[in-house]
Each structure stands twice: as C-alpha cells, then as structure tokens.
Amino acid sequence: MVELPDKSASFVEWYLAVVEAANLSDKRYGVKGMNVWTPYGLKARRNLDRVLVREIEATGSEAVEFPALIPATEFAKEKEHIKGFDAQVFWVTRGGLSELDVPLVLRPTSETAIYPIFALWVRSHRDLPLNVYQIVNTFRYETKTTRPFVRVREIHFFEEHTCQADEARATERVASNLEAFRRMAAAFALPYIAVRRPEWDKFAGAHYSIAFDLPLAGARTLQVGSVHHYRDNFAVPYGIRYEAPDGSVRVVHQTTFGLSERLLGAIVGVHGDAKGVVFPTEAAPYEVVVVPVTTAAAAEKVGAAAQHVAETLKAAGRRVVLDAGEERPGAKYYRWELAGVPLRIEVGARELETDRWTSVDRLGRKEPVGRATLAADVAARLVAFDRELARRAEAALAASFAPAATLADLHGSRQVRLVGWCGAEACGHAIEQAIDGALLGTPEGPLPFPVVAPASCVACGKTLGVRLAIAGQPM
C-alpha cells in the first residue's frame, strides 16, 4: 500500500514519492544524479522520443550521432561557451595507465563536438540549410541536489543543431522549432509559456535563448527545453563557412533546440495527482489496462473475454496490458492508477450479459464501450481523456500566474508573477532577489491566458520601454 504526500502542500516530496512508487526510475545506483531507467520508465521515455522524432523530422531534420568525448582544444574555442560550462564538465584525463596529452571532455552539450565537423560538411550554399539532431546522453557535473528527470548528471538529451545561410533564416528556424515544440507539448497535453531569457541567463554562447517554462507548484517553474539563436558566434571560431551563389565566402548562422527527460518530469509534475502518475495517451507505456473481474462461477468465460478484449485492442495498434494476476480487482485498480494508465477496461460477469464493457479513465470517468465497436470507442475515449487532461492543465497553468505591482508583492509569492520590467539588468536582479528566484524573461508570443500590460517597471518605476516579464522560482 502506498501513501503519497500531499501534492499541493509538499510538491517535491510528492514528486519523489510518485516517481519511486510508480517505478519510473531507480535512484539506488550509487552515483549522484545517475539513475537507472526501469522497464516502465523507459517505455514512457521512448514514447516521448518517438513524438520528438516525429515532429522534428517533419521539419526536415535528420538524425546523426556524434561521439561523447570532445578534445579540450575544441571545447575551448568559443570563449563564452567554455566560461558557461567549464565548472560543470566531467573530464577524461587518462587512457589506461597513461595520462592523455589532450584531455577529453565528456560532452555537457554537443556544440563543440559537432561544429568542427560542420565546418567540413558545409562548403556551398547548396549544403544549406543543414538541420540535424541527435538523441544522446550528455553529462554535467551538477553540484546541487539532483532529482530524477529534473536535475541529473547523465542527461538523456535531444539536441538539434542547424546551420542557415544568414541571420534571418536562422530566425526562421527558431520559429519553426517553436512551432515544433508547440506540437510536441500538445501531444502530451502540456501547456507552457515560451520566454525569451534575459541577457545574463541565456545559453553560454548564444545570441538569444527562448525557453519553455511550465509552472509546477507555487512560484516554482520547470524549464523543459529551449531554442537558441547563435548568430555566427560559433560559426566564426569553428570556421563554418560556405560559398554563396555570387562567389563570396560567408559564415553560417546557427540555431539549436534542446529537450531532455525533464519532459517526463513535467508530465509527472503537471498531470500527476493524489493517486499517482497520470500519463497522457501518447506518453503512456500502456494506453489501456484490461482487468478481468473473475468469480468462481465465471472464471473461464471472463478470462477468455478479457484476453479477447486485449487482443482486439492490440490488433488495433493499442499499447495494452492484460492484468490477469491473482490480486483482487480493487488492488489492481489502485496499482494501475498509480502507474498512470489512461484507460481501464473492466471485464466481468456483469458485462458478459450485455454488449458492452465498462471503461474508466484515469480521471475517474466511467463509461461503457461497445463490444462490437471496441477499438473505435476506446480511441474516442482516449481522445476525450487527453482533451480533458489538457483542459485541466491549462486551467491550472492560468491559475498559477498572477500580476505583481510592487517588489513587496514578490516576497514569498505562491504564484509565478507577471511584472513590468524596464529591461535594465539591475532592475532584473532586484526582481530576482524579491521573488527569491529568477527573472525568467519576456514572453515570446502571446501568453495562453489574458494579461494586462504593465504600466511601469516594478523595480524602478520607470514607464519608458516597459515590457511584461515573468518572475518565478526555477526548480
């Protein structure tokens, strides 16, 4: 029997307990920040990857894989980048018994592994755009407390790297990535806000960074991914140049798009409830669980019917698990609810006398599904489930933001705050200090809820050039 801590009262405790109880990850490996992917957790992760791959490939990106080790000499070429990552890399300094002449960095991100090769691949304007992505593990020497999926040292990382002919085309690629992320997030019923990070918080080496933030609990937010415009900041030191149609030699402009298993953390954190995980259909390791409700009299018939239901759904392409175990039905319900399966179908003697099965979705909504129309009815129920899940998440997101007119409002805030900001770094830091968190930045595009434009900077009171900014506490 599993008792979960209260989600709204102690979010972090709840999160850790859910991840463990649902068996998504095993944190007993014994190296800080490096957890074991369990069969169940890995199924979910692969579903996320499947959607990411589908959506990024729809934009003309191709998969590649680069090595995990980067020579120190290459790593050091872009000086803002190395400044940003120097303190959080693992080094490989020895090979067997001998010291390496050139130490190797275990990639914390792959710019410096990929760009020397991009310089070889890109020769002509005909080679552009170059859009590639990889899904690999990256490593960061995280010193803070690590948490499954959210802050780890071995990161399951999706990263797209592109080369474009000029700055405008790179800007277009950024827009395309924002759109791809919109589709990915929608697939998981995850509402979010896209935020342009302030100068002091952009990716090391970027011209600008746009991050995807989700409110979790109180003022806490989780960045699940980001898109960066590099301009030619990397292309110059790495010599990524091409010959234009007019014969001139030009430097490419680059973008990247990064996501990680934080997406899974976000699904757990946003959709999960007092009973456990709630998986949106696309992410769910199993979309449907079939539970036979047996009695001594009808055991055989019920068992055969349950099996038939499972097989019918499998044949229709559903991920299905048939729980024919010895436990009583109630115990199974609790277990599969903890695991977050979107839809349960109950097959018992009662149903055998009708032409329907009972189905209950993870939000507790009970409805019959037709025997003859099983696959179609289940599909419809799952669509309705995802829609309701999204609706609830959107309502929760809207409720987690509140405007703040003064710095005092930010103290001990239980919500993410919308503030006026003049753009000055000093004011930004004053805001960060007040909320004991970060100025996440300025919204990129419209927010998914109504907003009143602020009149003045919450820190200095100036009205000139004031824009809407978001302040919260990144997890």
Place this chain on the structure above:
RNA sequence: GGGACUGUGGGGUAGCUUGGUCCAUCCUUCGGGGUUCGGGACUCCGAGACGCCAGUUCAAAUCUGGCCAGUCCCA
C-alpha cells in the same frame, strides 16, 4: 560553493543516548499452499537488512574518523 541532518531486508520503521539483552522489532513486499474475487481480502508456511572502508574494544547496528549516497537549508 557553504552548512545541517540522515543511512537497519525490495520499501517504510523500532533499536543507537548508556557497546553485550539483537543469529535484531513491527508494517509492507517477495516465494509457496488453501479459501476468495465488482475499489487496497483472509489464513498457514517460508525468504529477506545494520551504506562502504578504517579505528577504538574482550565485544560495535550502537562510539570515532574518512569516503559514498540521500534529504533539507543558505550563497
């Protein structure tokens, strides 16, 4: 980066102050048997632990040190 606390079967705990009573408590879990089965069944039998390495001691889950890991707080 700084500090605090914690580490006992798969999970949660009692025991630690004051070393011997402990081949270690209780709940859960796991394996086997029986009766059951529409929201966490009951019962019988069985399995399973003192984070790691040193030290102190006749004797260490218990005391000391280091390491590793986890949790929390602060920059």
